[in-house]
Amino acid sequence: MNEKEKLLLTYIEENPFMTQQELSERSGISRSAVAGYISSLVKQGKLLGRAYVLPKKNGITCIGGANIDRKMQLDGDLIPGTSNPAKTDQTSGGVARNIAENLGRLGRESSLITVVGEDTEGSWLLGQTKSFADISGSHRVLNESTGTYSAILDEHGEMMFALADMNIYESVDIGFIEKRWGLISSSEMVLLDTNFPEHVLKYIIRRCHSEGLPLTIIPVSEPKVKKLPLSLEGVTWFICNKGEAEVYLDMKIETEGDYFKAAKALTLKGVERAVITRGDQGLIYYTAHKEARAVLPPKVDVEDVTGAGDALVAGILFGYLKGSDTDGACRIGVVCSSITLQSKYTVAPTLNKSKLQKEFSLYY
Incomplete structure (x- = not known):
């Protein structure tokens, strides 16, 4: 050669x-x-033609964001208008990417379909991910920078605000998805975050529905939840937080009853299982079969909240595909989230199946 x-x-x-x-x-x-x-x-026999590698008939395909997470935690109270002492950390991030890695750490096969820049950050991100998820469906974009997410945390690890540069995702079009549909269509579950353009999200949702592919949607943020269509027919799981539910449904959530009303409203749009998270109060769920419950989290010492929601989703899907009912899957998700809350990393390096089983037996 x-x-x-x-x-x-x-x-x-x-x-x-x-x-x-x-x-x-x-x-x-x-x-x-x-x-x-x-x-x-x-x-020369180095390639067996240009046929694509056939995807395996299992696993979860995660479609959406992969970016650099930068976190700055204040040493004390924020003083506006001046320099504030802080500690800085950088990890791999992105909702779809984080969920794919969490699933891999739990021993569940996952694939990641995303775009990163043709830059050092993109190489590092894919390198960090490929040990836990199949990245063959991901793509590096010329003349674009890998996405970045920068969070400012208070001295207790709670997020005060965050800034996101995700312009690279605007390069994704329907053709990009069509080229990878063989991988997507072979999945046990498709997971979609809302980082890609609106028309791409709607195409994926519509096609998954028409082909009977189980689909989980994670809205990512309040602005990005607005990209979703009014109908969510065919969506297996819809997992969001209070603010995202309020924006998507155009309603205020103030009481526990409001949480259940909102989750029920999601099922009326076609969702089979709706989950709304409540921070340190755990989550509530409502299903198309009118099953409803609040799941409270274990009390833990919080190191950092970033990534806890992604671990929750991974745990829910891990449990669901293992055969757990809605309540059991949500409890598994809550335990995965609690493990991540105790870590300074967006994806907890301590998360694995053994750790999950041990923690689950302690709390439930």
């Missing part, structure tokens, strides 16, 4: 779904030359 063939083979090994045009853009080699090198690699 010559150097250009080695380069192309490296890219293909990293992402078997990469088209010849994408290989051309990434390598700087013309499209026609790429075709010639691919043909040469096939003749």
